[in-house]
Amino acid sequence: MATSTTTVPSAGPVAGSRSFLSRLREGDEIARIITFLFAASVVLITILLVFELWQGSVLPRHKFGFNFFRTSVWDPIFDQFGALPFIYGTLVTATVSLLIAVPLGIGAAIFLAELAPARVSDTLEFFIDLLAAVPSVIYGLLGVFVVVPLMRQYIQPGLKKSLGFLPLFQGPAYGVGFLTGGIVLAIMVIPYIISVSREVLLSVPRDQREAALSLGSTRWESTWKVVVPFARGGIMGSIFLALARALGETIAVTMVIGNTPAISASLFASGYSIAGVIANELTDATSDLHYESLVELGLVLFLLTFILNGLARLLIMATSQRGSGMGNA
Amino acid sequence: MNSRLRWRKFVSGFMLSMTGVCALVSVAVLFFILGYLVYHGGTSISWNFFTKLPAPVGESGGGMANAILGSGKLLLLATLIGVPIGFFGAIYLAEFSGGTIAFVIRYAADLLNGVPSIVIGIFAYSLAVHPFKQYSTLAGGFALGLMMIPITLRSTEEFLRGVPNALREASMALGASKWKTIASVIVPAAYRGILTAILLAFARVAGETAPLLFTALGNQFWSRGWNQPTASLPVMIYNYALGPYEDWHRQAWAAGLVLLVLILVINIVARAILSRGIAVPRS
DSSP, X not given: OHHHHHHHHHTXXXXXXXXXXXXXXXXXXXXXXXXXXXXXXXXXXXXXXXXHHHHTTHHHHHHHGGGGGTOOOEETTTTEEOOHHHHHHHHHXXXXXXXXXXXXXXXXXXXXXXXXXXXXXXXXXXXXXXXXXXXXHHHHHHIIIIIHHHIIIIIHHXXXXXXXXXXXXXXXXXXXXXXXXXXXXXXHHHHXXXXXXHHHHHTSOHHHHHHHHHTTOOHHHHIIIIIHHHTHHHHXXXXXXXXXXXXXXXXXXXXXXXXXXXXXXXXXXXXXXXXXXXXXHSTTOSSHHHHHHHHHHHHHHHXXXXXXXXXXXXXXXXXXHHHHHHHHO | OHHHHHHHHHHHHHXXXXXXXHHHHHHHHHHHHHXXXXXXXXXXXXXXXXXXXXXXXXXXXXXXXXXXXXXXXXXXXXXXXXXXXXXXXXXXXXXXOOTHHHXXXXXXXXXXXXXXXXXXXXXXXXXXXXXXXOOOHHXXXXXHHHXXXXXXXXXXXXXXXXXXXXXXXXXXXXXXXXHHHIIIIIHHHTHHHHHHHHHHHHHHHHTOOHHHHTTTOOOSSOOOSTTSOOOOHHHHHHHHHHSSOHHHHHHHHHHHHHHHHHHHHHHHHHHHHHHTOOSSOOO
């Protein structure tokens, strides 16, 4: 709307207004305005979302300032709110999940992109896409009834026996805790790493592989030393995407992490995540300060995922462009 | 030299087969989830599950009829919000705009798409629950609708862009106005893709729990009207899985099976629609 009115004077008043009127009569201008309103509402919603998060967390920002992130007392009764245990829980579970998901996901992506025949690769990718569509509450359900007992009975005692000298694997094996949360998260983010990495690997130009093979490298050497480094940026992007997803995941982690606001070195101990405390406490926040502290946690999550998603998009775009640019040359 | 070559070949074969194992393990998870849910959900599901209200604590039996209806209502609302904004917004992006405005809109949509669902929940709470002091079906549908917008918008735009320019030019050359070209040539040519986009967005929000926790809340009974809290399948699974009763767990399995099958079927249908040919019939 704004652009069309500003072009009128430059195009000459008579011709411009006539064309605007005729376009209006044919409905083009109306269609443009209507669809623009719908499109603009997306921007409006996004701005409103940021505004609400910012506006909704004024109290704790003024009262605690940066201490909000440095203190670990979360006490609604005495209106003391420190977010450190939740940030710690979120970061630890996300790290554990990436440690498991990155090797598995990249390995699977290499298989799908480099080895499997197109038909097999597409079929497997179809299953991977379905896996990505499984809702998080289902992962949580299986986490509670399958992963937690498994951890309690076999994995945690086993780890304690073999690696128990490390502070990471000490303490009683309850089943729930950071490690379990990390494992469930890993299963959830693997499909993202596989799908994106596979796309990026497929976009690596053919001559890169052929050059490496013709110099006498084995299939693995050409893949690992030439193709994967070429696609490094995009693979990093897929990892950032997975990390953003892991940080923001709520339900599945909340169901298996134990929900104790504590910081412990042991991965067996139960903890709490940012998203988890929001999910559990927002509906019965006892005071405005309590409620707004939770909103501030939401703001933190929003900013973290915003940065990670942005980085991921940039990396993936840069890598695919590099691939297609080389291919054309 | 020879032994070194043998070693390199061994490493190559070993590592490549390991990548195969990685792929197998990842895909196996899907079948494990499906199998486990079919096994546990299948034994707990019954006709009552679809027709009865949840039984009071301590009594066995009962079902989740209210949650099924509640999920249906929430998804209907979400579709009514998400699809028009996504669809018309995509038409604007693909057909009318270019340059800075399009960039800003696309950027906002991608940003919205990446927002964690719990944050969408906070947003919907502060906008649609807090001012009215009332958890409601409307607020829940609003939250889910917000999540549908960016998914529908971005993929619909992709499919509209996939329509060859020759079709646009042919229609304009025949004297059709732009909106007529869009309505009678471009959208029909891309309808499979658009349908797929909408179905995938629908499936994505159908399983969302976090945005509903403090908007639609939950309800053990039928929801009376749109401005009352309502039960929904994902929230029901969440609450029942964490509950202490054996009977609740069985209900959670049954609900999990119903939800998963629904979502997987929609996904498969959406992909089948798409693979039958994308934008234009080739001639």
